[in-house]
Amino acid sequence: MAEICCQELDRHLADFVDGELSPELTAAMKSHLKNCNFCSELVSSYVKTIFILKKVNEVEPPPDVVVRLRHYLNSKLNM
Numbered sequence: 001m002a003e004i005c006c007q008e009l010d011r012h013l014a015d016f017v018d019g020e021l022s023p024e025l026t027a028a029m030k031s032h033l034k035n036c037n038f039c040s041e042l043v044s045s046y047v048k049t050i051f052i053l054k055k056v057n058e059v060e061p062p063p064d065v066v067v068r069l070r071h072y073l074n075s076k077l078n079m
């Protein structure tokens, strides 16, 4: 597969991080990242952002989950 450019890497970034690209494209992305500081910075900050978002979601579950959990705990405590 031919080398990809920075724009192509940017376009496929989300799928690359999710592991949803074809093996050929993944290999092309990796070889680009080895040679391009700009894109490796981009990928690492993207990965950090995703990681933080997932952390935040773990700490703050949707309100209905909190309500259900509280009901569950209350019913257990009242037994």
Ligand SMILES: [Zn+2]
Residues within 6 Å of the ligand: 005, 006, 009, 032, 036, 038, 039
């Ligand atoms: Zn690049």
